[in-house]
Amino acid sequence: MSDPADLHPFDCVVVGGGLQGALVALAWLERRPTARVALVERERGAPLERTWSFHGEDLPAAARGFVEPLIEHRWSGYEVRFENLRRTLSSEYLGFTSRHASAVLQQRFAARADCALFVGRRAIRIEAQRVVLDDGRTLGARLVVDATGGAPRTARNGACGYQKFLGLELELARDHALQRPILMDACVDQAQGYRFFYALPFGPRRVLLEDTRFADTPELERDELRAEVLRYAEELGLAVSGIAREEHGVLPMPWSEHRFETAGPPLRAGYRGGWFHPATGYSFPLAVRLALLSTEVEPEQLFQGPLRQLARALEAPARHARALNRLLFRWFEPRDRAHVFERFYRLPEPTILRFYALRATFLDRARVLGGRPPRGFSLRARWRASERARGAAREVAHA
Numbered sequence: 001m002s003d004p005a006d007l008h009p010f011d012c013v014v015v016g017g018g019l020q021g022a023l024v025a026l027a028w029l030e031r032r033p034t035a036r037v038a039l040v041e042r043e044r045g046a047p048l049e050r051t052w053s054f055h056g057e058d059l060p061a062a063a064r065g066f067v068e069p070l071i072e073h074r075w076s077g078y079e080v081r082f083e084n085l086r087r088t089l090s091s092e093y094l095g096f097t098s099r100h101a102s103a104v105l106q107q108r109f110a111a112r113a114d115c116a117l118f119v120g121r122r123a124i125r126i127e128a129q130r131v132v133l134d135d136g137r138t139l140g141a142r143l144v145v146d147a148t149g150g151a152p153r154t155a156r157n158g159a160c161g162y163q164k165f166l167g168l169e170l171e172l173a174r175d176h177a178l179q180r181p182i183l184m185d186a187c188v189d190q191a192q193g194y195r196f197f198y199a200l201p202f203g204p205r206r207v208l209l210e211d212t213r214f215a216d217t218p219e220l221e222r223d224e225l226r227a228e229v230l231r232y233a234e235e236l237g238l239a240v241s242g243i244a245r246e247e248h249g250v251l252p253m254p255w256s257e258h259r260f261e262t263a264g265p266p267l268r269a270g271y272r273g274g275w276f277h278p279a280t281g282y283s284f285p286l287a288v289r290l291a292l293l294s295t296e297v298e299p300e301q302l303f304q305g306p307l308r309q310l311a312r313a314l315e316a317p318a319r320h321a322r323a324l325n326r327l328l329f330r331w332f333e334p335r336d337r338a339h340v341f342e343r344f345y346r347l348p349e350p351t352i353l354r355f356y357a358l359r360a361t362f363l364d365r366a367r368v369l370g371g372r373p374p375r376g377f378s379l380r381a382r383w384r385a386s387e388r389a390r391g392a393a394r395e396v397a398h399a
């Protein structure tokens with residue numbers, strides 16, 4: 001059999017045109033301008049309805065060149081609102097939609113005759129150095145990146161809770177009064193667990209509003225969340241005239257088993273490889289670092305050490321984030337969980353930013369988990385959480 005790389009000698013083939021796949025492909029197109037790159041995405045047009053946002057701190061200087069074309073929204077600061085705390089943070093917050101990312105990819109690939117974008121094509125086999133498409137074609141490459149999304153089984157099994165949310169992009173009949181994003185407005189009913197609204201003003205008459213819940217179970221009550229988003233819009237005084245689009249998600253919050261996949265090739269990146277923040281479910285900060293790394297070393301060397309080094313650098317902050325998940329879901333009754341976040345947002349801004357970027361230092365980690373525990377920390381909650389876990393295990397055993 002001939003070497004598959006002879007059939008289509010690409011340098012890098014990326015499977016999946018979501019967040020991670022788009023970042024890897026754009027990184028290669030920009031930072032390795034003579035490399036031949038292919039991207040395979042099974043959906044036609046915009047693959048997903050998602051808004052991806054991140055803090056300026058999450059973006060390494062070397063990645064600005066390939067991330068910049070993606071950025072649609074940029075805000076110089078944001079707010080958080082809790083029962084006893086209102087705070088405006090001054091750091092930059094940025095975002096883009098999956099639709100825009102697809103358009104950027106189309107444009108970039110169209111400008112490169114030696115590269116290839118396969119949309120509406122599913123990869124049926126993803127191997128160390130080749131990808132087989134559903135039309136029978138085989139793409140060979142020095143580096144194959146599996147960025148097909150979906151958290152690995154280990155992360156789902158190790159989840160002690162879930163972050164679930166539904167967002168509506170609202171069209172307004174008159175200008176809103178929001179001056180900046182509201183990352184968390186937790187001044188809402190907390191009886192079922194930590195809950196907050198998230199508001200991103202995209203334009204004077206366009207706002208994305210999300211209802212987010214940190215819950216013990218993954219079920220998403222979409223109708224209820226939709227109604228709650230519209231109710232909150234009213235509370236903010238927004239004159240809603242239409243709904244441009246909807247997005248939703250259920251992200252696992254692991255406290256065990258979660259790890260960053262370093263075995264390969266192929267490179268298992270993004271959610272597929274567990275490369276996400278255990279406490280926020282966000283993957284942009286890691287996806288961008290992984291994209292950068294994939295262009296900095298030769299594919300043949302990536303698995304020899306650099307990938308493991310990155311995973312090692314992330315492990316202490318990730319372990320800390322998993323401990324925070326455990327604390328939240330095991331040591332607090334649902335109604336008291338907001339106190340953990342209120343306390344977190346009293347910390348110095350650089351600590352908060354490093355926590356989100358999964359770059360928390362030893363001192364940051366001590367600040368987040370140390371000192372007097374937040375209101376609501378209780379042995380009774382711990383006991384009840386164990387009871388719930390035992391009940392769930394019994395149900396599984398009976399099923």
Ligand SMILES: Cc1cc2nc3c(=O)[nH]c(=O)nc-3n(C[C@H](O)[C@H](O)[C@H](O)COP(=O)(O)OP(=O)(O)OC[C@H]3O[C@@H](n4cnc5c(N)ncnc54)[C@H](O)[C@@H]3O)c2cc1C
Binds near residue numbers: 048147247
């Ligand atoms: C609604 C929503 C909003 C989110 N917002 C943020 C945010 O603001 N910031 C943040 O950091 N994180 C956010 N997240 C969390 C996380 O970053 C996203 O889930 C992110 O999309 C994960 O990126 P990914 O590339 O690993 O997977 P995905 O973005 O899910 O991409 C996987 C892609 O692979 C394609 N695919 C799958 N199988 C195949 C195949 N066999 N052949 C070809 N293509 C295939 C899929 O169609 C898909 O396009 C959000 C999640 C959701 C659900």
